[in-house]
Amino acid sequence: MMAHCQPIRLIVNSDDYGYYPSVSRGILELAADNKISATGILGNSPDLDHQLARLQEVPHLDVGVHLNLSHGRPLTAAMADKLAKHNGQFPSTYMMSLMILTGQVGVNDIRNEWRAQIEACRGRTIRFLNSHEHIHMLPVLFALTLELAQDYRVEHIRLTNPEWLLPIELAGLVRNTVMQCLTMINRLRFNVRTFPLLGIGQSGRLSLEYLASRFATLNPGWTYELMCHPGYFDATHITNRKLTSYHDWEGELRLLRSQEIQKLYQKYRIQLSHYE
Template sequence: MRRLMINADDFALTDGVCRGILQAMEHGLVRATTAMTRPAGAAARITAHADALSGRMGIHFQLTGGHAPCLPPGDVPSLVTAEGVFPRKRMDIGQASADEIRREWQAQLDLLRSCGVSPSHMDTHHHVHKRPDVFPVYLEIAVRLGIPARATNPAMAAALRAAGAPYADAFITDFFGQDLTPGRFLELVAAAFAPLPDTAVVELMCHPGQNDTELCRISAYNQAREQEIAVLSSPEVRQGLADMGVAVCGPEGIPRPVRGVRDGSGGPPS
């Protein structure tokens, strides 16, 4: 049976985002989410839902978003702006110190655990692990934790596979923006599975959420999150996946790969 893990990024960004993700889990097909620890109020939001989302909540490591780091800014100077916060976007990150990334992400992981969550899987905000100066630390953590890690391209998948870290066979990133319809969703899923065997697991990234004042203040992607909930909860999508022979799953549905030999690439291109 083909399996699809639909992961909701950005848990704990705002109260409305949390409500929307929970709605997409209860009434829709979302089976996993990854939580941010750096937004204001994130720790309380994570703690409030830790028990209910046990085994389904992973970590959404951050180096972007304009939030303050977990560690004092003076301890991670290569990761912050002059104002002592993360840059807004991935392209705005300077030459990041691997040691500072490692220590900051460990602090974020420790904070998540202090909220009662043992992360079930991992990825990064704005896909910062696509950067060649960030990916080695991401790979190191994925191997150490032994949990599924998001691979955004074939080179990244090869590096994870060689290290024995779990990852999905393919990743769908295009369910985002304006064309948020059941038909488009099913087209993306069908295209991802087309070249894969019947035992494949595909991850689809989504961003459901209920719009609220705080979300409008910090993100241009706000109203569309509510449309995502509608698509992810639609009978048309549910029936379409069944017709394709695709079952939804959580992080537990991503198997550990057979350890291979490194391809010498050193990681994915940015």
Template sequence: MVAQLIVNADDFGLTPGVNRGILEAHEKGIVTSTSLMANTPGFDDAVRLARITPDLGVGFHFNLTYGVPLSPPEEIPSLVDEHGRFFFDPQWRGDFSRLGENWRPEDIQKELAAQWARVSKSGLTITHIDSHHFIQNLPHVYAPLAELARKEGLPMRHTFRFPKTPDEMKTLKHLFSSRETLPSDHPVTTERFIADFYYQEDGLDRLIRHLSSLEEGTTEINCHPGYVDEILPNISNWTEVREKELKVLTDESVLDLSRAEGIRFIHYGQLTE
């Protein structure tokens, strides 16, 4: 058995600049898959690009932390602030136990249905399901998302647990997980999941280490390439780091190593073949 690798770029549809970076990371780098957001400014542009890029797998990126919901805000009150926007409290990034603590299951289900309807009606062949800011790892989000994946017969991103201690948060050990950590009824997924950050000074070395040590079987490497356009700084604080990741993902040394290692690159739509 050879090492099979999915390199998935999150946030497709966030802005046209992010979309353009993801397409470049696919055409000139190692990205094989991406995840489409339903409620963001670049959605229509992302759908247009995906239609002319059939080799790029496109999944559904469920989002409850960015922008304005697709449901009427008054119908999902636990998910939105007084302006009708999703809550995004930066404090939860240091205390994951607080993330979504007040979200009601019925509100989650309603917005999930609205976002899934828009993505599924796009005409694209959806390859898998995952989530923004890894919210699928919250039990009250995981349950309806896994149910949707099983109903639609789609793979779902590998689920891990949020960090329990400050040390785990600093070392990011929680972002490296294997199948042994999964619920027994988890939808079809990869055997391993790696979410690392390639915008850092040692980002290229990090990616090369991952590629050099891939085990046989299936692995997903998660990333966030993109270009900064005039829209992005107004809706995200994740800006220049996307361009740094794009540079790493298209680096010649990464391409050369991938060929030398004989890695088979796939997307989620090929996972069960």
């Protein structure tokens, strides 16, 4: 088949399974309706056993581990000890990155913690590794992610590329510049090949207009990953105002269910795909 006649394969990958029960419920509903093809599990979710049991309802869904250093409590005692001044909980991504870069938290501490998170999720075949808030893009952690992927025979990892969408505010400019540098370093050091990533430019608040503009640039015959964050909002569990300003869980849920996105798939000959 000529390349220009081939469909575009799209892995619709929902991050944050196990983040909050309401978020997991939305992910499961979309999976049952075949609106997403993969999800990344937070291995330190406080109700992980229940969430893993619920995944049995959608055996066709690809699962991976959403490696975490910035939300909730660690699984290993050694990591909890290192975080004593943060009440034994993971701090913000910025603070955790600073602790790693200054040697307050060692790579071996993270290796053991991430192994524990992966082991906690091994009721299903692990198809991919990525991380909460992209902290694995730090070069020292990207190397560790590759090591773990080899140890656990995981074929796919996420290489987060920034999207330079206009208009861009100062905070976005700084974030994209840092992420671009990390991406270049990791590509040069490790020669890694991954599926091109969509969704970072509107992370947490995907819109139909954004998807239409991005889909128009995709190459026939290629496989892409769309990062998304659908779910339900439950004020009894989700009390962090920063999260509510960043995420529109229910907006993404409606978008992925909508007839409009189905029309975009048809227009650009996009097929929902898996990590094969």
